[in-house]
Amino acid sequence: MDITLFTTPKEAPLFSYSNQKISNVLQAAIDMQSNNQPQNSHTSTSRSSDSGELPSASGKWASRLLKECARAISDKDSGKIHHLLWMLNELASPYGDCDQKLASYFLQALFCKAMGSGQRCFKTLNAVAEKSHSFDSARKLILKFQEVSPWMTFGHVASNGAILEALEGDTKLHIIDISNTLCTQWPTLLEALATRNDETPHLKLTVVVTASTVRSVMKEIGQRMEKFARLMGVPFEFNVISGLNNLGELTKEGLGVQEDEAIAVNCIGALRRVEVEERGAVIRMFQSLKPRVVTIVEEEADLSSSRDDFVKCFEECLRFYTLYFEMLEESFVPTSNDRLMLERECSRSIVRVLACDDENSTEGECEKRERGSQWSERLKEAFSPVGFSDDCVDDVKALLKRYRAGWALVLRAQGDHHESGIYLTWKEEPVVWASAWKP
Amino acid sequence: MLEKMAEEELPNGFVQNTIAEPNPPVAKKKRSLPGTPDPEAEVIALSPKTLMATNRFLCEICGKGFQRDQNLQLHRRGHNLPWKLKQRSVKEPRKRVYVCPETTCVHHHPSRALGDLTGIKKHFCRKHGEKKWKCEKCSKRYAVQSDWKAHAKTCGTREYKCDCGTIFSRRDSFITHRAFCDALAEETARMNAVSNMNNAVAGNINHQFMGIPLGPNMTQHLPSIFKPNVGSDDIINPTTRGLSLWMGQGSQGHEVMSTSNLQGIHQLGPCSGAMFADPFVSCSNPPPSEYHLNLVFGTKLSSSSTEELSSTTSLPLSDVKETGTQLLSVPSLYSTQHQSHQTPSTNMSATALLQKAAQIGATSTEPSFLGNFRLKFNADSQVQDGNKLCGLYGSNTLVTNLGNNAEKSGGDLSQIHPAKRRRTHNEDGAGGQTRDFLGVGVQPICHPSSINGWISS
Numbered sequence: 001m002d003i004t005l006f007t008t009p010k011e012a013p014l015f016s017y018s019n020q021k022i023s024n025v026l027q028a029a030i031d032m033q034s035n036n037q038p039q040n041s042h043t044s045t046s047r048s049s050d051s052g053e054l055p056s057a058s059g060k061w062a063s064r065l066l067k068e069c070a071r072a073i074s075d076k077d078s079g080k081i082h083h084l085l086w087m088l089n090e091l092a093s094p095y096g097d098c099d100q101k102l103a104s105y106f107l108q109a110l111f112c113k114a115m116g117s118g119q120r121c122f123k124t125l126n127a128v129a130e131k132s133h134s135f136d137s138a139r140k141l142i143l144k145f146q147e148v149s150p151w152m153t154f155g156h157v158a159s160n161g162a163i164l165e166a167l168e169g170d171t172k173l174h175i176i177d178i179s180n181t182l183c184t185q186w187p188t189l190l191e192a193l194a195t196r197n198d199e200t201p202h203l204k205l206t207v208v209v210t211a212s213t214v215r216s217v218m219k220e221i222g223q224r225m226e227k228f229a230r231l232m233g234v235p236f237e238f239n240v241i242s243g244l245n246n247l248g249e250l251t252k253e254g255l256g257v258q259e260d261e262a263i264a265v266n267c268i269g270a271l272r273r274v275e276v277e278e279r280g281a282v283i284r285m286f287q288s289l290k291p292r293v294v295t296i297v298e299e300e301a302d303l304s305s306s307r308d309d310f311v312k313c314f315e316e317c318l319r320f321y322t323l324y325f326e327m328l329e330e331s332f333v334p335t336s337n338d339r340l341m342l343e344r345e346c347s348r349s350i351v352r353v354l355a356c357d358d359e360n361s362t363e364g365e366c367e368k369r370e371r372g373s374q375w376s377e378r379l380k381e382a383f384s385p386v387g388f389s390d391d392c393v394d395d396v397k398a399l400l401k402r403y404r405a406g407w408a409l410v411l412r413a414q415g416d417h418h419e420s421g422i423y424l425t426w427k428e429e430p431v432v433w434a435s436a437w438k439p
Numbered sequence: 440m441l442e443k444m445a446e447e448e449l450p451n452g453f454v455q456n457t458i459a460e461p462n463p464p465v466a467k468k469k470r471s472l473p474g475t476p477d478p479e480a481e482v483i484a485l486s487p488k489t490l491m492a493t494n495r496f497l498c499e500i501c502g503k504g505f506q507r508d509q510n511l512q513l514h515r516r517g518h519n520l521p522w523k524l525k526q527r528s529v530k531e532p533r534k535r536v537y538v539c540p541e542t543t544c545v546h547h548h549p550s551r552a553l554g555d556l557t558g559i560k561k562h563f564c565r566k567h568g569e570k571k572w573k574c575e576k577c578s579k580r581y582a583v584q585s586d587w588k589a590h591a592k593t594c595g596t597r598e599y600k601c602d603c604g605t606i607f608s609r610r611d612s613f614i615t616h617r618a619f620c621d622a623l624a625e626e627t628a629r630m631n632a633v634s635n636m637n638n639a640v641a642g643n644i645n646h647q648f649m650g651i652p653l654g655p656n657m658t659q660h661l662p663s664i665f666k667p668n669v670g671s672d673d674i675i676n677p678t679t680r681g682l683s684l685w686m687g688q689g690s691q692g693h694e695v696m697s698t699s700n701l702q703g704i705h706q707l708g709p710c711s712g713a714m715f716a717d718p719f720v721s722c723s724n725p726p727p728s729e730y731h732l733n734l735v736f737g738t739k740l741s742s743s744s745t746e747e748l749s750s751t752t753s754l755p756l757s758d759v760k761e762t763g764t765q766l767l768s769v770p771s772l773y774s775t776q777h778q779s780h781q782t783p784s785t786n787m788s789a790t791a792l793l794q795k796a797a798q799i800g801a802t803s804t805e806p807s808f809l810g811n812f813r814l815k816f817n818a819d820s821q822v823q824d825g826n827k828l829c830g831l832y833g834s835n836t837l838v839t840n841l842g843n844n845a846e847k848s849g850g851d852l853s854q855i856h857p858a859k860r861r862r863t864h865n866e867d868g869a870g871g872q873t874r875d876f877l878g879v880g881v882q883p884i885c886h887p888s889s890i891n892g893w894i895s896s
Contacts, residue, residue: 139619147612157611187618188611221619228618391580398576402609 061091062099063318066106070314073114081114094343098325105347106318109354113310118355122365125348126212133213135220137341142182144338149331150403154424155268155297155434156185157399161392162436163264164192166293167201170262174204176255176289178247179268180211183221187228194232202235206255209242210273211365218242247274248281252289263291269298272369276304279378287382287439294383294437298375300423300430303353304368310354317353320369321346327426331404372412372433376420383437385420393422400424480534482549487540490563495556541567561585 065088072080085107092103112118146153167173173193177183186205194200205225209215218240229236239256247270257263265286274282286294301320306312325343332339349367370378376385388396393409400407410423410430421435489495494504496511500518505511536552537559545551546562553559561583570580572587576594581587599613600606602622607613 143612143616143619146615153611184615184619187615190618191614224619231617394573399611401576 060099062103062106063322065091066103066110066318067311067315069107069110070311073110074310085111085114094340098322098329101325101343102318102322105321105343105350106354108347109351112351112355118351118357122348122351122356125351126365129213129345129348130216133216135217138182138214138217139221141338141341142184145342146184148403149327150400150407150424151327151432152181152184152268153399154396154407154409154432156181156188157396158388158392158422158434159266159268159295159297159436160185160189160192161395162293162295162386162388163189163266164196165389165392166386166436166438167262167264170292171199171201172204172258172261173201173264174206174257174261175264175266176206176208176257176291177266177268178208178210178270179266180209180214180270181268182214182217183207183225185266185268186225190229190232190234190236194234200234202237203229204237204239204256204261206239206241208244208247208250208255208270209240210244210247210270215242246278248278248285250285255289257289263289265289265291265294267294267296271296271375272298273366275366276307276368280381283378283382290439292438293386294379295435296375296379296421296437297432297434298372299369300371300433301369302371302374304370305374307368314354317350321350323426323429323431327431330406372421372423372430372435375433376435379435379437380420383439386436386438388422388434388436396422477534477536477554480536480552480554482538482552483535484538485540485559487563490540490560539563539567 065084069081069084069088072084088103088107088110091100092107093100094104095101096104108121109118112121142152145151163175175186177185179185183205190203193203207218207222209218222238222240226236226238229238241250241254244250267286271279271282299320302316303313303320306316324346328339328342352365352367379385393411396409400409406427408425408428410425412421412423412430421433423430424432424434494506496505496508497503498505498511498514498518500515500520503514505514534554535556536549536554537556538549538552539546539559539562541547541563544566546553546559553562564582565586568582570582572581572584573579574581574587574590574594576591579590579594581590598606598608599610601613601617601620603620605616605620607616
């Protein structure tokens, strides 16, 4: 199967294409397809309905084309793949509007999928990202994101509330932080520890880093955290564990867990990086640490149960990232460089999910998300859910009020009355799930 | 803490509803900590129910209840009582103090009774009551309604300002920013010490320019800060040279300064003296000193030809001593001992820069201060009078850049500096200088020649 992309020169699309242009391209594609028709061996049975889609080149062309392309790849319809990729290539741009951006990043993943070069592409993207990552840039980016959107801070506030309540009264706290949020969760917790109690407890923070891009900056972050804790007057100890291939390798000794400590495990966006088959083992490992509370925050998307069905997986991935990109677009100013960086970060994840077929699993980069209900099923085997207290929920609600409109908190009581977690919704779509568990 | 105090001052034999024995008698002239009642007072213990009851004051005639005694009195007047009965019962002498019914509370003990009924009610609510009132914005909870109302007035209106100059309206984002802010990267202890110093000298600014005598703590402080930073002689010398020249002008220019700058400086507020004493000082208490120096230098620039300024305007101290009181504004400051770096700047931006300067200075050496200094100097002179330098450095956008982002401004200036530098015969080069500002490298301090070239446009 020889797929070659047309190398038509692409105009620099700094601004959105006019609909005219889009329809031009699509029209050209129709012509092309009709020319290609005889060459395709599979098209007699193809269920493509290109001619039906093309004329109306409005709005959500990206999702249509992308889904078409995904189907074509799944069907191994090389001709169609060929010119759909070409069309996407023409129209996509990481600097355009939402559609163009999505087209651009998903095109990359689709291309890799078609070529089988997913793993290589992913490695390259990782290397590039690592090079351009510095403490300053990472810090600025993450703080800016937290300032304009509650995507991350929702999980932080909920988790901090649950942790503070569960560890109330203990004097030696040990928080095991498995996240890649550069410790931005902890200043507010430190402040709460310092001001809420008459006797400030001793806090030991062990950070387990899974993303390679985060590792390099952890030293600096550790220093800042230590200084800040000193400023707050909280006795503080900071450790970093990195270089793990697999979260399941963590042990009590490796983490430095001591008997007299009150343990909290804080897992933000990290469980999804564990290979699907190993997630149960990781949860059991958490259990072995005998924590008082386990807080899990994950993004609400189901990319694991459909991992054998490419099209379904693709559609779910597209749905999720469409939400995410739209959210970014509305939260940041139009010319924001930070938003561009965040979008680029997504590209790695998208490529990983769609184009890397569970081959050699590199360190914790699986990225196959699961929905809150699915995580709950897993967690229920080792833990029982703890509802967030009213105070905590109020704190989260107050947090959301400080952002732009569109965000809401939903307490979803699962079928069996159990409150397993709260959801952050963006325009009524649940996007982030936060929950707390106890043994 | 309260508990400890209760234990310490436990007099003997207090029983509820009896007279508190003065043993030993407590002199109650000044207002001491809450809950140290007059020993002669009558101790009243009310049950929680009574305490929370809203209508404690009952009219004996009609039985109507009132929340406060004054209201009851007003009501009683309406009953047209004969004169005799109008009087309150003579038995009002005993002052009443109240104990908290909560047994675990400090104020449960008569020795720590509270003197005011409203006070004990509020205390009971706050400490032992259910927090029924909640702030909408920040979800803080209160048991007493008046507390809640008071908070609601100020909630969200308060702005939090980080040392780096950024202002936040949200407490949580302020805290998170603070933890990672570069301004924190410095030893916070030093900042605190410095701010103490600032406060010490703060007062006098209104009276005279720089007539603020540096307090003793400053002098003590200076060596500790500067000793590690004092570099080699070639660092010191250029500055002293610069200052002497600058000072030399003092007599000429100072009238100008005194008149035109007086206003500006008076606006500055505290801590102008600090500028001369200690750059770190100015870090914590920014604009005034910086303004002052700026104005001074600005005037100098505008009024006098640039050659006179020749070497740096930066770093006076040792020369100040020598030249004495030529400058109206500076004598006392200069007369103080050690070297310090003047770090003028324009406004809040200057604070940020100073802070950066402090950081850099602490870690590297003085050169960076000078680098900073010059940057600010530039910015300021720009602001001043459409100085020639202004043109060189662009418009006020530079100043605002400095205000917004010290690093960014450093970047801007670095573009400008190199160009300027190349025109002058200097050794270290602008690149080095701006790198200092950004704290990347340690470069030799500015050389007089380079300053000269830089100043003359």
